[in-house]
Amino acid sequence: MNAGPFLHDADALSCIHCGLCLSSCPTYLETGDENQSPRGRIYRMRALQDGRMEMDDATIGAVDLCLGCRACEAACPSGVPYGRMLEHTRDAIESRHSRPWPERLLRRVAIEGVFPYPERLELALVPVSVARALGIARWLPGPLRDALALVPERVERVELPRFSPSTATDGGRPRRAGLLSGCAMRVLFGPAHAATVRLLNTAGFDVVVPDDQICCGALHAHGGRLDEARERARENIAAFERAGVDVVVVNSAGCGSTMKEYGELLAGDPAWATRAREFSARVKDLCEVLPIPSHASGTGEPTGRVTYHDACHLAHAQRITRQPRDLVKAVAGTNYVELPEADVCCGSAGTYNLTEPAMAARLQERKTRNILATGARTVVSANPGCLLQLRAGLDAAGATDVEVLHLAEYLDRPTRVTGPR
Ligand code: SF4
């Protein structure tokens, strides 16, 4: 079947096939197969668009196996917008191809029907707790057991106040930050959210958590559901506009990268294009607005070595690698140790570990080996999916004593960040 045009003309022609992106691609590193490389996938996307290739199992399989990590995009000297091409290709596949029913059930019901809704996500945790309490989790089929292993043993519910005033004492006018509460972050990482609010208050921000915000739409944009992502973008733009914030702060890399791209997502909608562009310009990752801790000792914590894992959508999509390291190093001091292959995907990639569990497990093991090689006692990252994936990988390797922390929790624990930026 000719898929018809779905890529922008300029995007489709931008790859010059130089291959410089190959060594940054996790699926190519693992398989050595050109079909599972950025160059191979771009060739298939173009062939699909031109009608030289069918939407067959090989092509859909290659697109599905892509993590959407965008390491190739960061490595590409020609500026190929791989992330956008992937989203548009996936949108074409989901709208023009019918997947077998078990896959539809997983994608449409279990993933899209649960993850974007915090209340449903909370409900979904109930059978997980029951399975664990009854000790039946280990008897479940492999993929279900692996999915269960991602859920933290203990989930601490934290209700965020709708408004938390600045606690800075420098007398300057507080800036007004809107916080994205998110889905997985809100349900599974309440303490990291609470730490985020404290850090922002100390840094001179009044924090608002609009209760009419919804899931950012990242899951839909990455999964080939662009219209649903656009609808969510419109709702969130309106919600944060009503809240009258100076800056929208996000502590989840995947969500932040999608919200920074609302402008692009709604570029074709005349009623929203300008609002979306202005909104995206106000979106910042937490690490972009925090000052380096001014009174951190920099001599290291007694708890041992600390390392940092780059979330793909922070390092590659948002190109932010220095700020989080500077923040971690300011506290860890000489205990900071760089993680080998820090910016190679851990296999989480949104819900990839549910749709492509075999490759996700290979990348999780690779990441775990690298973490253990550093001798670190603490691993810091800035994305909920990565935190779950790293924790499960370390547990599976018996390294239960290595702690995995969100950047906000790590910064909030030993010191308080002070002073406006
Ligand atoms: S995506 Fe960029 S780096 Fe990769 S082959 Fe194409 S032009 Fe080269």
Ligand code: SF4
């Ligand atoms: S997005 Fe990641 S997995 Fe996909 S082709 Fe690029 S580097 Fe490879």
